[in-house]
Amino acid sequence: MEKYVVNLKQQTCSCRKWELTGISCTHAIACMWINGVEPELSVNSYYRKSTVLTTYSFIVYPCNGPNLWPPLQTPVMLPPIMRRAPGRPKKARNKKNDESTKRPYLPRQSRSVVCKNCKAIGHNRRTCKGKTSTDRTIPKGGNKNLKRQSPCPTPVVAKKQNIGPSTSQTPSAGHQQGDSTSKTQ
Template sequence: MLEVEKEKAAYCTPLPSSPILYQVKDGNGGGIDELKVNLADRTCTCRKWDVTGVPCCHAIAAIFDIQAEEEDFVHEAYRKTTYLRAYNYPIVPCPGERHCPKVDAPMIPPPIKVGPGRPRKKKEKGST
């Protein structure tokens, strides 16, 4: 995902407003679009960075302008250390159905709800 956005960033022109705020002109879609990128909050007007956690092409253009590594701006959920921490603990196996305790509770169906609106006719249209 990051590599695709890096290719699109070649068509973006970052204009710094401050060291962390940028106005980025995007020429990808034929016309020119102007978006606001905040590197400190990790947000962009297109909201792609906000939703995915991976910098969009506008943010990458701003990151290239400050000569930083774009991998440092990717959300930590995509990092290898997070993956290894998530699968660090063993998964406890479940016993089979045969070894589950027996329960003597009666099986009662859920109550029937009457839907809103007029009830349907019992007679079908095609019958005489």
Template sequence: MWKAATSYYPQAWEREMLNIKDVNVEAYKYLIAIPPSWYGEKLFEVRHFAMITNKFAVNLDTQDCTCRKWVVSGIPCCHAIATIRFLNLNPKDFVPIWFRRSTYDETYASIIFPVNGHLLWERTSCPDILPPLKRKLPGRPKKKRRLESWELRRDETQMTKGGHRKKCSICRIVGHNRNQCPLHPQPSEEPSQERT
């Protein structure tokens, strides 16, 4: 029963409810009558005012929200704050200690001694160290940037290049031009006869 109450996605909840049904049908009927959004005291379903159709699940025990802003930044998102205020709790209690003003003050409480700029450095008898000379490499310089490993993979999440796609002028199908068209007549291999 606890697995059904603490499930985070509908498929796991349905699977656990079927297990409960196998054990006790009366308990299944009682639990199925309760909407899943009311299970537990720390798991809530929140709707965003600007996007009425979107629903977000907030879990205060694990401190996460399905919008993922709370997990990524560590600071409660607007859905989490709405849930916290609904329970009459203080949202500041859910902010990690390293984001608080007191931690910032403790970090910089000691004196940070300034460093002199390069104009006030001591002069030495050694010559100044200069960067190495730039050597001109043979050949035409490359203008194309080096792609990262994730950019080399093509999948459905990446956008296609803008502009026009190749379209055959014979069959009007996108993807090839008239030279590669299967309907394009091939030139005969017979030698041409010269006029006399």
């Protein structure tokens, strides 16, 4: 619990709000209620209605516009000559003190990169080194026990393609040789 010291004669409080603003603080108002003093009497005279009325009781005359000013004989004042600053212009503008320096959008989600060649995490296809000689597994007994495999493990037999009728072939059961010659004529 905080405690504040209030002096009603000097119009001061240890929170210093009464001294700075001229309006009594909540601590001072509580003390005034206990002592039976009206809080409106402790407000500084600058905040009273009578002071505002005396301030604006005089008539304020408007001044003439620039068209009615007397002409001057001095030369016209021009702004200073600006020259372009050397170097590349800044891309980001200078922010004011009350502007936030944080970005208005959320940061991008960081995902781990997966290589499409070797499926390893941490690099991509362009920077992939592949398997190195240290990654290779060698069976017991060294390389001597490995049999050399042919590049094509199953032999492929080439089939003859028949292009047109030939007399050396025997006709199948459903076809006759005369039928094939009649179609070509």
